[in-house]
Amino acid sequence: MLPLRSFLVSVFAFFLSICIPSFVFAQDASTIISSSTSSTTYRALPTPSVATLGIPQTPSDQEPYRGSNCPGYRALNVSESSSGVLAILALRGPPCYAYGNDYSHLLLNVSYDTVDRIHISISDLQGKQFRFTNRSDVWDAPLYHDLTHPSNRSYSFFYNSDPFEFWVVRTTDNEVLFDSRGHPLIFQDQYIELTTNMVENYNLYGLAETVHGLRLGNNLTRTFWANGDPTPLDHNAYGTHPFYLEQRYSPDRNASSGNQTEYHSSSHGVLMLTANGMEVQLRPNYLQYRMIGGVIDLYIYIGGSDDPKKTVSQFVKSIGTPSMQQYWTLGFHISRWGYSNVSDILDVRKGFSDFQIPVDTFWNDLDYMYMYRDFTVDPISYSKDSMIDFFKSIESTHQHYVPIIDAAIYAANPNNKSDDSYYPYYKGIEDDVFIKNPNGSIYVGNVWPGYTVFPDFTNPASSTYWKDCLLNLTHDFGANSTSFPTYTGLWIDMNEPTSFCVGSCGSGRLDENPVHVAFVLEGETNNVVYTYPEGFNITNATEYSSIYTSSLSQYHATATSSLEIVKASPTPMNVKPEYNINNPPYALSIEQGNGDLANEGLSTNATYFDGTVRYNLFNIYGYGMAKATYGALSSIYENKRPFILSRSTFLSSGRYAAHWLGDNYSLWSNMFFSIPGMLTFNMLGLPMVGADACGFMGNTDEDLCSRWMAMAAFSPFFRNHNSLGSISQEPYRWESVAESSRRAMSIRYSLLPYWYTLMKDAHSDGFPMLRALFFEFPNEKNLAAVDRQFMVGDALLITPVLEPNVSHVQGVFPGNSSTKWYDWYNHTVIERQPGENVTLYAPLEHINVAIRGGKIIPLQVPALTTYETRQNPFNLLVALDSNEFSEGTMYTDDGESITQNSTLTTKFLCSSNRLSISSVGDYHVQNPLANVTVLGLSQAPNKVKIQNSEIHTFSYINATRELVITNLENYTMNGAFSSNWTISW
Numbered sequence: 001m002l003p004l005r006s007f008l009v010s011v012f013a014f015f016l017s018i019c020i021p022s023f024v025f026a027q028d029a030s031t032i033i034s035s036s037t038s039s040t041t042y043r044a045l046p047t048p049s050v051a052t053l054g055i056p057q058t059p060s061d062q063e064p065y066r067g068s069n070c071p072g073y074r075a076l077n078v079s080e081s082s083s084g085v086l087a088i089l090a091l092r093g094p095p096c097y098a099y100g101n102d103y104s105h106l107l108l109n110v111s112y113d114t115v116d117r118i119h120i121s122i123s124d125l126q127g128k129q130f131r132f133t134n135r136s137d138v139w140d141a142p143l144y145h146d147l148t149h150p151s152n153r154s155y156s157f158f159y160n161s162d163p164f165e166f167w168v169v170r171t172t173d174n175e176v177l178f179d180s181r182g183h184p185l186i187f188q189d190q191y192i193e194l195t196t197n198m199v200e201n202y203n204l205y206g207l208a209e210t211v212h213g214l215r216l217g218n219n220l221t222r223t224f225w226a227n228g229d230p231t232p233l234d235h236n237a238y239g240t241h242p243f244y245l246e247q248r249y250s251p252d253r254n255a256s257s258g259n260q261t262e263y264h265s266s267s268h269g270v271l272m273l274t275a276n277g278m279e280v281q282l283r284p285n286y287l288q289y290r291m292i293g294g295v296i297d298l299y300i301y302i303g304g305s306d307d308p309k310k311t312v313s314q315f316v317k318s319i320g321t322p323s324m325q326q327y328w329t330l331g332f333h334i335s336r337w338g339y340s341n342v343s344d345i346l347d348v349r350k351g352f353s354d355f356q357i358p359v360d361t362f363w364n365d366l367d368y369m370y371m372y373r374d375f376t377v378d379p380i381s382y383s384k385d386s387m388i389d390f391f392k393s394i395e396s397t398h399q400h401y402v403p404i405i406d407a408a409i410y411a412a413n414p415n416n417k418s419d420d421s422y423y424p425y426y427k428g429i430e431d432d433v434f435i436k437n438p439n440g441s442i443y444v445g446n447v448w449p450g451y452t453v454f455p456d457f458t459n460p461a462s463s464t465y466w467k468d469c470l471l472n473l474t475h476d477f478g479a480n481s482t483s484f485p486t487y488t489g490l491w492i493d494m495n496e497p498t499s500f501c502v503g504s505c506g507s508g509r510l511d512e513n514p515v516h517v518a519f520v521l522e523g524e525t526n527n528v529v530y531t532y533p534e535g536f537n538i539t540n541a542t543e544y545s546s547i548y549t550s551s552l553s554q555y556h557a558t559a560t561s562s563l564e565i566v567k568a569s570p571t572p573m574n575v576k577p578e579y580n581i582n583n584p585p586y587a588l589s590i591e592q593g594n595g596d597l598a599n600e601g602l603s604t605n606a607t608y609f610d611g612t613v614r615y616n617l618f619n620i621y622g623y624g625m626a627k628a629t630y631g632a633l634s635s636i637y638e639n640k641r642p643f644i645l646s647r648s649t650f651l652s653s654g655r656y657a658a659h660w661l662g663d664n665y666s667l668w669s670n671m672f673f674s675i676p677g678m679l680t681f682n683m684l685g686l687p688m689v690g691a692d693a694c695g696f697m698g699n700t701d702e703d704l705c706s707r708w709m710a711m712a713a714f715s716p717f718f719r720n721h722n723s724l725g726s727i728s729q730e731p732y733r734w735e736s737v738a739e740s741s742r743r744a745m746s747i748r749y750s751l752l753p754y755w756y757t758l759m760k761d762a763h764s765d766g767f768p769m770l771r772a773l774f775f776e777f778p779n780e781k782n783l784a785a786v787d788r789q790f791m792v793g794d795a796l797l798i799t800p801v802l803e804p805n806v807s808h809v810q811g812v813f814p815g816n817s818s819t820k821w822y823d824w825y826n827h828t829v830i831e832r833q834p835g836e837n838v839t840l841y842a843p844l845e846h847i848n849v850a851i852r853g854g855k856i857i858p859l860q861v862p863a864l865t866t867y868e869t870r871q872n873p874f875n876l877l878v879a880l881d882s883n884e885f886s887e888g889t890m891y892t893d894d895g896e897s898i899t900q901n902s903t904l905t906t907k908f909l910c911s912s913n914r915l916s917i918s919s920v921g922d923y924h925v926q927n928p929l930a931n932v933t934v935l936g937l938s939q940a941p942n943k944v945k946i947q948n949s950e951i952h953t954f955s956y957i958n959a960t961r962e963l964v965i966t967n968l969e970n971y972t973m974n975g976a977f978s979s980n981w982t983i984s985w
């Protein structure tokens with residue numbers, strides 16, 4: 001049923017649209033054909049018969065600014081109510097044609113959605129522009145439904161009528177959160193510009209996905225255009241998350257101590273909800289949205305003081321919190337492109353076992369497929385018999401297998417008999433589920449298997465098709481029924497979607513299939529990769545010099561002259577630009593193909609089943625694929641949480657998938673960038689994230705791989721993945737890497753109950769699992785940009801080594817003088833002054849981990865898999881603060897079901913020499929408690945008791961002031977947390 005407010009808005013808009021004559025559209029209406037009967041059906045714009053080649057363009061932000069000539073709008077017919085503001089906005093002067101045709105009248109609809117969220121929508125009056133929020137069939141989220149319009153809201157909306165400009169103020173502290181004053185609104189068919197003033201030296205985070213430091217600069221352009229090119233620095237990458245969190249600091253005048261200024265902080269968030277192409281220009285005093293289509297749907301999250309988690313929680317809950325993953329996904333994952341047969345994987349498995357390094361999951365890249373074709377299994381190198389044996393064997397050790405599936409489906413060659421049986425193509429043709437060209441023919445791109453077609457995940461028919469394909473894959477692997485375990489997760493890749501040619505290059509050429517991709521693959525002759533981590537030339541000089549020489553001669557042998565670049569000429573100022581979705585008048589600053597929008601991905605005029613062009617839903621393909629895969633897997637494996645790893649993501653993808661940061665290089669710089677990458681995704685509702693440890697492209701080395709494996713053990717998603725042709729990098733290939741992996745992984749596996757609790761908090765409240773230091777210490781201004789260290793939850797601080805050939809690392813330990821930090825390994829207190837950069841010893845096989853006083857961490861005795869670890873006894877690590885107080889939580893359930901019959905949440909509290917637990921829920925954890933270690937206890941206890949029984953197995957270590965209580969199994973035989981207890985001393 002249409003909510004009352006939406007109904008009233010429609011009536012209002014309808015009334016105004018009939019009152020305002022046809023001059024409302026400055027642009028030629030015939031250039032846009034849209035359905036007049038349904039808001040969700042769109043027909044294609046007039047375009048050439050097949051998806052055209054794009055034309056490289058010079059980014060418009062490099063041209064003289066054209067928006068200064070624009071007149072802006074004035075507000076008319078303003079109607080204010082307790083739930084929002086409605087008004088007509090009328091163009092104040094002649095159209096300026098900045099990069100499109102100005103609409104003369106717009107509808108302003110401000111909705112006081114909830115206590116802490118306001119929605120400001122500005123759209124063309126007659127609804128001709130594509131409107132993402134009308135497409136809940138492709139993207140749905142709580143923010144469409146949780147509308148309460150309360151009177152006690154924590155913000156106010158203000159506006160000036162002429163020119164129309166608005167600002168939003170948080171009422172609790174009068175902070176202006178968004179402020180368009182002084183910047184004319186531009187609203188054209190292919191260009192929309194909205195600007196907010198920013199405070200000086202603002203601290204902004206988010207606006208992913210781009211390889212960049214954590215805190216965004218004040219002079220940076222962010223482009224939202226899903227791109228499959230490997231992780232370009234500072235440019236648009238795989239996913240689009242147009243949300244930012246802003247953190248502000250103000251001096252706390254009452255609390256100045258000595259030279260050190262103390263601060264208060266507050267934060268808020270801003271989301272521009274669109275799947276169209278967009279740029280966000282961050283400039284010293286303002287932030288400007290430049291959109292090439294759609295309408296304005298701006299959401300402001302009011303946040304509040306001193307806790308950025310509050311802002312993130314408001315945002316993530318509104319887009320949908322991330323799903324719980326199965327417990328085993330928190331284990332270690334090993335992968336590479338180049339496991340050419342199942343024996344390779346078995347050898348790797350043996351390597352892990354021989355070297356006693358934990359591993360939960362084996363991943364397969366394209367190697368398992370027959371000629372790179374989705375939903376096939378190579379009958380020789382991955383024969384059914386060998387795979388059945390493999391599956392039985394890993395099942396017996398409770399390990400897992402995750403294969404890759406690409407978005408692109410091989411387009412069968414009609415003249416090749418052996419292609420006739422390629423079900424995924426012919427079934428897709430029969431079900432009519434592939435993306436089309438504007439003329440109705442199927443769009444044919446080029447990916448690994450040759451010419452390929454692309455499922456249209458906006459088409460409801462694609463769900464059954466996709467499920468059939470995934471079910472068939474279990475059979476291809478040799479399973480007779482879904483109760484026989486084959487793959488227990490799926491890796492979905494190339495889902496921007498990537499295509500290696502421009503346009504529908506395979507149209508009319510399927511008889512040439514299979515064609516090779518347009519470049520030589522790494523690992524194929526003449527294309528061996530000779531890149532090594534920074535510093536390799538110093539520490540491995542001889543090897544480096546021979547590699548360098550051969551690399552250089554290979555370059556001279558294969559280098560070709562650079563391609564001729566065709567530049568589109570920009571439309572002159574004040575001249576009405578042509579509506580063109582392939583080469584829109586505003587050229588986004590994109591990374592791929594010298595500005596050609598059709599490069600590396602499907603063209604903008606590729607067309608979905610209902611006529612919607614990709615131009616308008618450009619950034620959502622990866623999300624759609626993850627959602628369809630989630631739907632298919634949850635119906636194949638009933639009530640089992642699907643584990644999906646997706647390369648391209650969009651707002652809310654965390655509900656369906658985890659994410660890895662894509663194709664990085666085996667470089668120290670890339671190891672560093674993985675930290676801000678993971679922290680950023682953790683603020684965006686996609687916490688299950690990690691980077692390819694040791695690096696994907698190029699060769700790694702011992703030093704880098706050792707450090708990276710240790711650091712990645714503290715990523716929510718922990719995988720080592722390697723490219724074709726690079727040297728092997730499984731952790732047992734070098735003794736030091738094996739050792740650093742064993743040490744860090746024993747910490748990771750012992751922390752599994754803590755990790756799982758963090759996942760639950762992310763699922764319930766949207767909280768990040770991995771946190772930037774400023775998140776936990778929001779009033780310390782000097783932490784605003786810290787991204788070489790990070791926190792796991794609120795209790796652990798990780799200080800990794802991020803450079804070659806060193807044995808020390810520097811890090812800060814936040815908090816005031818009463819905050820305590822303990823070293824993980826030796827339990828000593830880390831001596832430091834507030835704000836001091838402390839130098840820590842960090843030999844090659846060691847990663848610095850600090851425990852925050854005041855926190856209790858549940859642990860389990862680590863083993864070689866998550867399954868075995870879950871069978872072991874628990875331990876508790878109680879890190880007291882300077883008041884000898886600490887607390888913590890643990891969440892448990894069966895670790896795999898979507899719907900739980902029972903769960904258990906246990907609270908730990910330590911105060912006044914008593915540690916007590918209390919549990920809520922009836923999930924039975926049968927493992928006993930073994931040890932309790934209490935750090936920071938000022939006095940040795942005489943006696944220790946559990947309930948009323950005296951415990952004799954305890955010791956107190958004077959040097960570290962720690963109490964160690966052992967042999968608690970005798971008292972907790974029925975399960976560590978099955979009844980409440982108190983240990984006192």
Ligand SMILES: OC[C@H]1O[C@H](O[C@H]2[C@H](O)[C@@H](O)[C@@H](O[C@H]3[C@H](O)[C@@H](O)[C@@H](O)O[C@@H]3CO)O[C@@H]2CO)[C@H](O)[C@@H](O)[C@@H]1O
Nearest residue numbers: 228229230337365366404493494498522647662663723
């Ligand atoms: O399944 C194999 C891997 O596929 C993905 O990575 C590939 C990426 O998607 C491709 O675009 C391509 O990258 C090349 C790039 O297009 C080209 O401009 C140049 O920069 O060289 C790149 C490397 O060849 O190849 C990538 C694989 O090398 C996926 O992200 C990987 O995880 C998969 O292993």
